[in-house]
Amino acid sequence: MTVPAGGPESWPTHHSKALYARARRTITDGTSRTTLLRKGKHPIYVDHGEGAWVTDVDGNRYLDCNNNFASIIIGHADPVIAGAVQARLARGTAFSLPTDAEIELAELLCERVESFELIRFCNSGTEAVMAALKAARAYTGRPNIIKAEGAYHGTYDHAEASLSPNPTNWGQAVAPATVPYSAGTPASVADEVTVISFNDIEGARDAIHRSGDRLAAVLLDVMPNRVGMPVIESEYVRAIRDATRAVGALLVLDEVISFRLGYGGAQTQLCVDPDITALAKIIGGGFPVGAVAGRRGPMEVFVRSGGGQAKVPSGGTFAANPITMAAGHAAMAQLDGNAFARLDAVGERVRCGLRTVIARAGLDWQVTGAGSLFRVHPHNRTIRNYRDAHLSSDEAAQISEFGLRMQSHGVYFVAESLGCLNLATADSDVEHLLGAAEASLANS
Numbered sequence: 554m555t556v557p558a559g560g561p562e563s564w565p566t567h568h569s570k571a572l573y574a575r576a577r578r579t580i581t582d583g584t585s586r587t588t589l590l591r592k593g594k595h596p597i598y599v600d601h602g603e604g605a606w607v608t609d610v611d612g613n614r615y616l617d618c619n620n621n622f623a624s625i626i627i628g629h630a631d632p633v634i635a636g637a638v639q640a641r642l643a644r645g646t647a648f649s650l651p652t653d654a655e656i657e658l659a660e661l662l663c664e665r666v667e668s669f670e671l672i673r674f675c676n677s678g679t680e681a682v683m684a685a686l687k688a689a690r691a692y693t694g695r696p697n698i699i700k701a702e703g704a705y706h707g708t709y710d711h712a713e714a715s716l717s718p719n720p721t722n723w724g725q726a727v728a729p730a731t732v733p734y735s736a737g738t739p740a741s742v743a744d745e746v747t748v749i750s751f752n753d754i755e756g757a758r759d760a761i762h763r764s765g766d767r768l769a770a771v772l773l774d775v776m777p778n779r780v781g782m783p784v785i786e787s788e789y790v791r792a793i794r795d796a797t798r799a800v801g802a803l804l805v806l807d808e809v810i811s812f813r814l815g816y817g818g819a820q821t822q823l824c825v826d827p828d829i830t831a832l833a834k835i836i837g838g839g840f841p842v843g844a845v846a847g848r849r850g851p852m853e854v855f856v857r858s859g860g861g862q863a864k865v866p867s868g869g870t871f872a873a874n875p876i877t878m879a880a881g882h883a884a885m886a887q888l889d890g891n892a893f894a895r896l897d898a899v900g901e902r903v904r905c906g907l908r909t910v911i912a913r914a915g916l917d918w919q920v921t922g923a924g925s926l927f928r929v930h931p932h933n934r935t936i937r938n939y940r941d942a943h944l945s946s947d948e949a950a951q952i953s954e955f956g957l958r959m960q961s962h963g964v965y966f967v968a969e970s971l972g973c974l975n976l977a978t979a980d981s982d983v984e985h986l987l988g989a990a991e992a993s994l995a996n997s
């Protein structure tokens with residue numbers, strides 16, 4: 554049965570429910586991805602996707618406003634990507650020999666971004682950030698990392714410090730505490746990671762100079778989702794870049810998501826000059842991917858000099874496999890200036906439209922984001938950092954309810970997280986999204 558988009562409030566999801574019950578018997582928590590679980594709800598199991606839409610196993614259709622956490626940018630089941638993958642599939646999927654597909658994607662990416670003098674592929678954003686931090690440590694011979702409070706950079710111990718602190722443990726705003734995220738994180742991680750507040754120029758400068766000759770790198774995402782997708786203040790980036798240079802540390806930019814903001818990523822738009830960049834998501838064309846790219850000097854820690862061991866040996870059974878490389882190339886080659894202009898336009902229509910719908914509903918909510926990304930906040934506090942965006946339990950319940958209502962109106966939107974659109978999103982889809990938001994906010 555196919556239920557038309559915008560259909561009844563309570564769509565049948567019994568096939569999804571049964572699958573989740575079955576999954577819980579063998580998979581921890583019923584899913585390998587914590588991010589797919591909603592409180593008190595079973596996940597929706599997808600049957601297939603096409604363009605901007607996904608259809609679940611019960612036949613319900615949803616406009617996809619998450620796009621696998623911002624990794625799908627062209628659209629689901631894109632025929633160009635599918636064709637490139639099929640051509641490669643017929644020739645084998647993975648070898649302990651390199652292929653030209655790796656070179657083609659490397660060349661495409663290095664041509665687009667000034668700071669990408671050398672690149673190296675891996676399989677996820679987590680791995681890319683880990684490799685970038687290891688490279689920074691090896692290059693500088695120093696142990697310490699600085700990162701922004703609340704920013705998500707994957708699940709490497711140092712990168713996930715202070716991902717989700719709360720008022721009981723986050724310490725002072727001027728010098729946030731380093732709070733381990735996973736149980737079992739060694740205490741030494743807290744000694745090696747200093748946390749700064751996003752957009753706090755003085756705090757960042759201070760932390761960098763205090764860390765001084767022990768600082769390997771500042772790890773920075775210019776539009777961190779979990780920090781609320783605030784606008785980064787240009788003075789903040791400049792201060793970090795200048796201070797890292799002054800103490801001989803590196804700037805590692807995490808463009809795992811923000812690379813979708815423009816042809817040369819966010820760094821080109823903002824004129825930031827990182828030493829190393831971590832990439833993932835869109836560069837794999839829908840397949841698992843990661844990459845670390847950057848200036849020749851720090852990237853050379855991955856090079857085996859004179860046949861000896863590299864400073865940072867790195868491999869990975871599936872790193873740069875030809876299927877991912879071909880898919881990534883087929884996706885990225887479609888993303889020219891016009892494609893980014895369309896993504897910006899559709900994103901702007903959604904952000905403006907949501908603001909209008911929210912105002913009409915008489916709510917004091919706000920929408921942040923840029924390009925094809927957006928985030929809805931159930932409050933009107935000015936958001937400059939993680940603490941401004943941090944939700945009270947009432948606010949968390951409101952935004953979660955909004956997401957579930959959107960789902961029942963045919964929009965898959967992880968309201969507690971980022972909203973993300975793909976290139977296949979048509980004007981009529983934007984109308985559908987805004988109609989769903991209007992219906993979801995009625996009487997809330």
Ligand SMILES: Cc1ncc(COP(=O)(O)O)c(C=O)c1O
Pocket residue numbers: 622676677678679680682705706707708774807808809810833834842
């Ligand atoms: C900014 C950022 N960095 C790193 C990661 C980790 O990427 P992956 O999930 O591919 O390991 C993510 C994932 O969402 C991310 O948003």
